[in-house]
Amino acid sequence: MIGKDIILQLSVRSVRLHFLRSVLAALGIVIGVVAIAAMGMMGANMTLSVTDDLSEMANVLTVTAYTGNGGGGGFGPPGGGGSSSGSDDELLTESQFRDIEKIAAKYGTVYAVYQESDTIEIGDDTRKATIYGLDPDVIPEVLTLAEGAYPKSTASVVVGPTIAERNDLKIGSKIDIGDSDEGSTTTVRVVGILEERGMSMDLSTDSAIIGSEKLFVGIYGGEGEYKQVNIAVDNLDDVDTVKTEIEEQLNKKNDEVTVSDSSRMLESITSTLSTMTTFVMAIAGISLLVAAVSIFNVMMMSVNERIREIGILRSIGTQRDEILKMFVYEAGILGLVGAGIGAVLSLAIGYVVVLGMVGTAEYFFAPDSIVYVLMATLVGIVICVVTGVYPAWRASNLDPIEALRAE
Template sequence: MLFLSLALRNLRRHRVRSVLATVGIIIGVVAIASLGIVGASLSALVGGMVADVSDTVLVTPHLAISSGDPFDPRNTLAARISDETVRLVERAAGQHRVIPMILASDRVRIRDTEGYVTVYALQSDDIPFLIEREAGLYPQARSPGVMVGALLAEEFDLHPGSRIEVGGESVRVAGVAAERGMGIDINPDYALIVTEEWYAARHGSQEYSRVVVKVGDLAAIEGVKDAIDQQVNRRRDVVDVLDSREILELYYETFDAINIFLLGIGAVSLFVASVSILNVMIISVTERTAEIGLMRSIGVTRRQVLLMFLYESLILGVAGSLVGGIISVAVGYYVSASVAEFFTDFAVSGSAGMLGPAVAGYVAFGMAFGVAASIVAGLYPAWSAAQKNPIEALRYE
């Protein structure tokens, strides 16, 4: 306890220097914890996006430069799936429901607001298999009405019978879809859902953007995928076939890499803070050389001198890590609340509660990293102080 008291006394004697070194640790701990929590939040968001469509096989056009990921931005090139390919998919899928769709956008005007909206065009009898109805009717093949997504309807106070302008044409809202959330197959909450006949009458017949296969038995997913691949890609790669689990794995791998990168950025800030502590400790050892010589001459061992200086770096690390941890908890809950709000606003399935353990884990990791970095930074100065010759140290001016 004596040497701990001496360490505290020395830190108090140089308050400004000690506070600045502690601030560096605080910043490093907050950086590691906060960036880790951000990465965990993104990962949780992605998990929520695809968690409820585990029965889905997604068939997308194959591109020579594509990675196979249906969300790869290179897949925005004008690639389509032909009617013949859809028939091959239906043959391979057997009894499972095959739902081709056209994904497009169109200009929409709702009262005084004008912009572009996502449009999903499906065969009329396929719509109920993907979208639940909250109010009104599903669009029918020979009906001019459209269905609007739940959040779009809520934002603009739309209901069955409302009139909106789509592509310069006034159309009636036939129904409102129930909130579904984001998914790998269809994201209708801020979109218009129309029949394929309605879309073709205004834009001409087009090939499909993607094909969704709803597999009744989850154990049959691999078999369905293999059958589609063998049937359609027999001579050359025409389509890419993925299920929601593979897409989830792709995203987890991507966000794990992002998370490691973010943690690396935080670690760099802690490294800078540890260099600051190293500098403080070296200066402290230099200033107290005569004191070290006096202590050694009255019987203080090298180990005790080593511990005294290590206590100083440990105190700086613990103080900075505790304050940084408290700030990180506040930041973590703010991030969690933001993700929870995103889940609510965009109807993403999942719960922000899953971030609770992640917040605690990253805060603990950041604090432990901060303490460890401080101790490592103090090792060399402490060792240097312990190795000083007592007689030479007493002569130091």
């Protein structure tokens, strides 16, 4: 009886004798493992990046007027830009703001937000931008400057870093709010540039202009009619309490407001990203199916070419299960080599893909990201072994006498 070490040696010998064929078969596994791992890591890094951004805003509640459809749903945050329609039923009143302030002021900072989308003129350039109006005393509490100062008059504003970069705005630059072709404009001066905030559900300031409430009302009117009210809760544990109290008080008789927190948006975004990642990985998995067919073909060719060898082995006492193991080992070797090389390449290629698609590799080595390398490696090995089972079974069930007669 041939020992297990000899069986493994015979499997290695077969792979070496048909080296080029084995390399091509293993290459399919390499490509499949890299594709699945890279796509998985890209999706994981996107999810982790978004989750981290929104988690920083987990203590912020946004109150908007109830519109009958959940208060703005989808992925766009209530403060994420866009024009306010100006209709009373989509705006919060001064009375509602005071009620919210009365409830939530003891838990943190409460402030009302005026918001409009309008044309701005910077030199000869005309474009759209979001205009915010905030209480001047609140602006330093909720927004962080990169340079300059906070606005102290109705003629001064701070701007987001994106709009500043795109329009080459600096401290002292002038902006005309409004379309000069359609009527009068209001000229304001940039006194500060904000730090980048990224995705947020309270205020999307990166591409916005922020001034005082008096400036906003002086341009658009609508004093005491707010797009939303934001609450920055001091203690994260109080978020649910504040949300419940506001809903119970203001929606006691009729639905007047909708209270949103980052968890709702986070669940929607992560669910969508997870679905997209699974879909992309499924497409990438097609390459592993192609590799499986290649492995199966290689193993069947190996059986057909070694029928006489199998007959000799059987005639000297080799058992069927040992013949079976010999061919399974051969498929396993191809899987281990292909998946191992694929895993190493996945780290290099995946890093480039993540950096290019997500813009940061900060979370690349996080467990939720690296797990896709392990998963793709295991899938590659399992596919090789599974596709080698039938050829191995067929080899083990060959009749020894008929096998010896083979040419």
